[in-house]
Amino acid sequence: MAGPGGNAEIERLLKSVASASQSLLMLDYDGTLAPFRTQRDRAFPYPGVGPLLQEIVRDRRTRLVIISGRDVTETISLLGIEPCPEVWGLHGLQRRRVGGAVVTARLEERMLDALSDAERWLGYQRLQHVGEFKTGSIAVHWRGLSDWGAEELRGRVLSGWRPIAEGTGLELLEFDGGVEIRVAQMDKGGVVRVLLAEMDPDTPAIYLGDDNTDERAFRAIRGRGLGVLVRTRWRPTLAQAWLKPPDELLAFLRKWLQACRRDESGRAAAAVK
Numbered sequence: 657m658a659g660p661g662g663n664a665e666i667e668r669l670l671k672s673v674a675s676a677s678q679s680l681l682m683l684d685y686d687g688t689l690a691p692f693r694t695q696r697d698r699a700f701p702y703p704g705v706g707p708l709l710q711e712i713v714r715d716r717r718t719r720l721v722i723i724s725g726r727d728v729t730e731t732i733s734l735l736g737i738e739p740c741p742e743v744w745g746l747h748g749l750q751r752r753r754v755g756g757a758v759v760t761a762r763l764e765e766r767m768l769d770a771l772s773d774a775e776r777w778l779g780y781q782r783l784q785h786v787g788e789f790k791t792g793s794i795a796v797h798w799r800g801l802s803d804w805g806a807e808e809l810r811g812r813v814l815s816g817w818r819p820i821a822e823g824t825g826l827e828l829l830e831f832d833g834g835v836e837i838r839v840a841q842m843d844k845g846g847v848v849r850v851l852l853a854e855m856d857p858d859t860p861a862i863y864l865g866d867d868n869t870d871e872r873a874f875r876a877i878r879g880r881g882l883g884v885l886v887r888t889r890w891r892p893t894l895a896q897a898w899l900k901p902p903d904e905l906l907a908f909l910r911k912w913l914q915a916c917r918r919d920e921s922g923r924a925a926a927a928v929k
Contacts, residue, residue: 665897666908669882672860674915678717680851680861680881681912682873683709684844685724685731687832687866688886688901694800696788700734702902708909710737717916719855723847725836725869727790728752747829747869748842749792763792767839770824774837777816783809793838795831810835832867845872852880864899884908 673679683689686699689709693699701709712718720741724731728745732752735743743752749761774794778787786809788795796813798806814828817837821828827840848863855861861881863873874883874894883895886905890898899905 663897665882666884666899669860669862670911670915673718673912674918676717676858676860678719678855678859679916680855680859681712681718681720682848682851682861682863682877683720683722684863684865684870684873684886685722685726685735688864688870688905689722690734691901692799692833696797697730697734700736702905704906705902705909706736708906708913709735709741712909712913712916713737713739713741715913715916718912719851721851723748723844723863723873725793725795725831728758744847746790746792747838747844748847749839760791761839761842763839763841766824767792767826770820770826771837771839773820773824774817774826777820781812781816783813793836795834795836797834799833829869831869843872844870845876848873848876852877864905865895870895 686692689705690699690701709720713720722731722735722741722743724743724745725747726745728743728750731743731745732740739754742754744750745752750758752758771794775787775789778784778794783796786796786798788797796809798809801809813835817828820826821837825840827838829836829838844865852861861877862884863877863881864884864886865873866885866887871894877883878894882897884897884899885893885895886899886901888900899908
């Protein structure tokens with residue numbers, strides 16, 4: 657497990673980016689590019705993140721991919737980047753390519769029936785107001801509640817959903833501020849493996865994420881690239897480096913863009929403000 661730090665690993669990767677014809681930059685959204693918000697439709701990126709990502713996309717030496725638990729339409733709307741990069745949603749069940757085509761995985765009928773059971777359970781408990789209903793999953797959020805209220809809600813939901821998950825093959829996935837019951841046929845680690853397989857083996861690759869849902873991505877990228885925890889406080893993780901948002905995140909994105917703009921002699925082709 658990584659300890660606090662890891663800047664040397666990041667600097668080594670950036671040197672590889674500077675000399676590569678193309679690199680792979682994979683980014684989680686909530687908690688990584690944007691602060692968590694109780695009002696999820698107001699979770700815009702940290703100031704300065706959007707313009708830097710837009711410049712990285714336009715530079716064309718980076719394949720930039722957003723990998724989120726949100727529906728892709730939500731992520732694209734909040735991100736506000738033009739041209740829009742590739743976006744994966746619903747932990748990998750959804751893929752929007754750069755051209756705009758969206759593909760959603762086909763779900764088995766028995767899985768959809770199990771999710772309906774989980775939704776009905778929320779209705780019986782009068783908890784629909786804390787639920788987020790998505791294709792292939794339902795999430796319950798308790799961000800904004802007191803510690804006691806969050807723990808009480810967590811216990812209720814886990815006790816109600818666990819028998820449904822165990823009996824049907826659905827997955828219970830806890831994240832920072834909530835829990836999700838979901839179809840387990842794809843996750844962020846699977847997305848990372850797909851993307852790496854689509855690139856040359858020597859392509860510099862990095863994944864930035866913040867919470868438990870990103871640990872599978874950190875595991876998947878080991879041996880092929882660098883996993884970076886983006887979080888104000890360090891926690892035990894499979895990531896090999898750590899950045900504190902927003903300042904260290906912004907500094908990293910500036911350095912990435914700077915590395916992409918270096919010519920073959922290693923000189924900076926343009927300054928990054």
